[in-house]
Amino acid sequence: MKKVAPLNDAKLHQWYSATYSLRGKRAGATTQVMDSLKDQIAVVTGASSGIGKAIALSLAGQGAEVCLVARRRELLDDAAKQVHALGSRAHACPADLTNDDDVRGLGERFQKEFGHVNILVLCGGAIFHGTLEKASLAEFDLMYRSNVRGHYALIQTMLPLLRKNAGQIVFINSSAGLRSPATTGQFSATQHAFRSIADSLRDEVNALGIRVLSLYPGRTATPRIAKLFEKEGRAYQPDLLMQPEDVAEMVTHSLRLPRTAEVTDISIRPMQKSY
Numbered sequence: 259m260k261k262v263a264p265l266n267d268a269k270l271h272q273w274y275s276a277t278y279s280l281r282g283k284r285a286g287a288t289t290q291v292m293d294s295l296k297d298q299i300a301v302v303t304g305a306s307s308g309i310g311k312a313i314a315l316s317l318a319g320q321g322a323e324v325c326l327v328a329r330r331r332e333l334l335d336d337a338a339k340q341v342h343a344l345g346s347r348a349h350a351c352p353a354d355l356t357n358d359d360d361v362r363g364l365g366e367r368f369q370k371e372f373g374h375v376n377i378l379v380l381c382g383g384a385i386f387h388g389t390l391e392k393a394s395l396a397e398f399d400l401m402y403r404s405n406v407r408g409h410y411a412l413i414q415t416m417l418p419l420l421r422k423n424a425g426q427i428v429f430i431n432s433s434a435g436l437r438s439p440a441t442t443g444q445f446s447a448t449q450h451a452f453r454s455i456a457d458s459l460r461d462e463v464n465a466l467g468i469r470v471l472s473l474y475p476g477r478t479a480t481p482r483i484a485k486l487f488e489k490e491g492r493a494y495q496p497d498l499l500m501q502p503e504d505v506a507e508m509v510t511h512s513l514r515l516p517r518t519a520e521v522t523d524i525s526i527r528p529m530q531k532s533y
Contacts, residue, residue, distance in 0.1 A: 292514040296321030299372045301364075301416065303355065303409070304382020306333035308480030309430060312502030313379055316510045318346035325349045327364065328382065355408030356400075365415035374422040377513060380409045381430040383448075385482060387441045387489070398444045405448040410455060417463075424467030426513055429456040430505070433476045436525065460522065469520045471512055475505050476527040487533070498532035 300317045304310030306328035314324045318341040326334045326341070326348060334350035341348035351367065353360040368375055383405035386397040413427070420427065434442050435449035453472055460470035477483050479496035487494040505526065512521045 292511075293516060294321065295377070295510070295514060298322045298376035299325065299368070299374065300377035300379065301325045301327060301351075301368065301375055302379040302381065303327045303412065304430075305337055306330050307337075308382075308482060309475070309478060309502045309505050310379070310381035311337050312506035313381065313428075313430075313509050314348075315340060315344065316503070316506035317377065317379075317513075318344045318348065320510055320514070321346060322377065323347040323349075325351050325368065327351045327353055327355075329354050355412060356403040358411060361408065361411045361415055364412070365419070368416075368419055373419075374425075375416055375419040376423050376425045377428070378413070378416050378420060378425065379428045379430065379509065380412070380452075383409075385445050385486065387445065387486070389441055390443050393444050398447075401445060401448045402451075405445075406451045406455070409452070413455070413459065420468055421463075421466055424517075426469045426471070427456075427459070427463075428509055428513070429453070429470070429472045430509075431456075431472050431474045433474050433525070433527070435472075436474055464520070467517070469517075471509075471521050472523050473505065473509060474523070474525045475500060477533060478502055478505060478528075490533075492533060495532055498528060498530050500526065500528045 295317060300314070300322040302310055302314040302317070302324060305314045305324075305326035310328070314326055314337060318324050323346060324341050326337050328334055329352060331350060331352040334352055338348035338350045351364060353364055355361060384401045386394065386401060388394065388397075419425075429452060431452050432449045434446040435453045438446035438450070456470055456472045463470065478500040480502060483499065484494050484496070508524060508526060512524070515521065
């Protein structure tokens, strides 16, 4: 099988530029039935790399103004440059979601600068694997704070801003949020909790016009998964995995659906099984 090299940042930018330039020239039913994201304020966590970054670039390609949230400022600045190259505005917003003051600061910043938020994408977090007998409780605590509590606190902070324009919330979960194979019990527990929050929130905010989507991707060619393959002693073949852009395309398409419909859950897997 011929191997395909993963997209680097330059190729990724070329792909988005070509894709959205082409779409901008199309006319007809597609542009008439899909909502525009132009000038909408989108907040994306985990936006410094992987799926979160791909979603941020995809939203920017549709004209959204993107607030990039993650811990590492230098990576956020690089992502912001790529958003600017697509013709959209970007804001690097370094924050640690396990720090309540950082979460509170994000809410205050967005209230002051925008007064509302249209899209909130919850992505990223921590992942560790191990048998229940030997798994680290410290790692379990970190996953809970990163994957569950931090995003829960951010939702509470963002809801008043999302209500102003009947916004949309996307939970980037994991296939581990649907099942719990051996050695994934700790991580799966946080992802099942993430799913429960999304389901309950949807029932609470649908009447306000807010849509809530949970997306459950299988293994995707990201730095996090590369490290996981190394830990498992498996050969990492990114060309056999989903690409971050695959997930981003699904998210952006769902967000642009007319408000007569709501997509609640999407499970997406690599086409070929390599693990």
